[in-house]
Amino acid sequence: MTSPLQQHRPGLFLAFEGGDGAGKSTQAALLAEALAAQGRTVLRTREPGGTPIGEKLRSLVLDHGHGTIDARCEALIFAAARAAHGDQVIAPALARGDVVLTDRYIDSSVAYQGVGRGLGAERISALNEWATGGLWPDLTIVLDVDPEEGRVRRTAGDAAEDRLESEPDEFHLSIRAAFLDAAAAHPGRYLVLNARLSIQELAAQILDRVRMLLP
C-alpha cells in the first residue's frame, strides 16, 4: 500500500467511516463548516456515489428490488463506483489543493464486503487499491458505534433501512470489529472515536487532529 503522505499531493484527503447510524454525516458537515470558516476549500462527497455513474450504482446496490446481488457482484459495484469517484472527483480536487472529505471509502468495502460478506479483507483491499490506483486517505476518522445503538439511531423517525442496513446484528458486529482492526493496523492514519460522545466533543477532537495535518 502506497503511503498517502508519500504522494506529495497538495490537498488533504479525509474519510469518515463507521457503522450505520454512527453520525458520520453530522460530523462531516461540522468539519466542512469549520474548515471553510478558516478559508479552506472543502469538497464534501460520499460513497457509494459522488459521480453520475456512482449515484446510479448506489441505487442499484442499496435499493431493494434488483433481485439477488451476490457478494462478489456487490463488491465490484462498490469498487466500480469508487474508481469513478477517485478519478473524476477526489484526485482532481486533491491536485487543486482542496480538503476532500468523504463519507465512507475503501474501509467500508473491506468491512462490509471483505468481512461482513466473508470475501476476505485483504482481497477487497487489493481490489480497491487497483480500482483507485492506490488513492488512500491521509486520515480516516472511525466513529465507533455499538450496532444496536446504531440501529436505534438510524431508524429514529422510521427511516427505511437499505439492503445493507437491514442485515442482522451479527453482520454489523463483524463490521464494527473490521473498522477497529483496520485502525489498529495503521494507527497513525486513523482517529477512532466513541460515537456516544456529544456532537460538540466529537467535532472538537476531529478538528484538533485534522489541524495537525494541515499545512
Ligand code: TYD
Ligand atoms: P451510507 O451512505 O452511509 O447510508 P445512509 O446515508 O443511507 O445511511 O451507506 C450506504 C450503505 O452501503 C451502508 O450500509 C454501508 C454500505 N457500503 C458497503 O457495504 N460497502 C461500501 O464500500 C460502501 C461505500 C458502503
